[in-house]
Amino acid sequence: MSNPFSRLERYQASGNEAKENRATECLAACLQLSDEFRAFFISFLYSGNVPEPLKCASAEDVDTQHWIDNDDTENGYLDLLIQSKGRFTIIVEDKVGAKESTYQYEKYLAWLKTQRGERLLCGLVQSMDPTIKE
Numbered sequence: 001m002s003n004p005f006s007r008l009e010r011y012q013a014s015g016n017e018a019k020e021n022r023a024t025e026c027l028a029a030c031l032q033l034s035d036e037f038r039a040f041f042i043s044f045l046y047s048g049n050v051p052e053p054l055k056c057a058s059a060e061d062v063d064t065q066h067w068i069d070n071d072d073t074e075n076g077y078l079d080l081l082i083q084s085k086g087r088f089t090i091i092v093e094d095k096v097g098a099k100e101s102t103y104q105y106e107k108y109l110a111w112l113k114t115q116r117g118e119r120l121l122c123g124l125v126q127s128m129d130p131t132i133k134e
Contacts, residue, residue, distance in 0.1 A: 019096040024064055024079045027094070027124075031082070032059040042082070045090065051118045053087040068111045076107060088118040095125040 031038045038057055043050050066081040080092035091108050093100075100123055112119050 017098075020079070020094050020098065021065070023096050024092075024094045027092075028062050028064045028080055031062045035059075038062075042090070045092075045120060045122055051088070053084070053118050054090075057082060057084065057088070068108075076104075078108065083115075084117075086116045089115040089120075091121045093121070093123040095123060100125055 027041075031041060038059070039055075042054050042057060046054070061082050061084050063081045063083070064079065066078040067075070068078060069075045078091050079094045082088075082090040082092070089112060091112060093104065093108065105121065105123070108121055112121055
């Protein structure tokens with residue numbers, strides 16, 4: 001495995017987008033480098049009730065800036081994707097300073113519905129948008 005922190009140098013510009021991308025890359029690096037951290041993070045996402053397929057998630061299951069191109073949805077980049085094809089798919093939308101977007105979540109949910117196995121979409125945000133229902 002190459003050094004997962006090497007991707008940080010891609011995001012040198014200032015502003016919310018660069019901060020978001022650097023935060024996402026740091027999180028992904030920790031998920032790739034530490035089995036304990038990955039298990040803890042997945043447990044956190046599921047409030048301790050981790051589905052069986054996710055209990056053995058590996059470092060190879062972590063990707064950032066994952067391009068989705070699907071006939072049923074619009075194209076875009078997922079901030080963080082934790083996936084084992086056919087077993088589980090977790091999308092983590094990372095927000096640092098930017099606001100959540102219902103439109104963005106709807107687009108990701110539409111893509112997520114095309115995936116098999118356990119599925120979860122979650123946002124890591126500084127402050128929740130009360131208008132977003134799910």
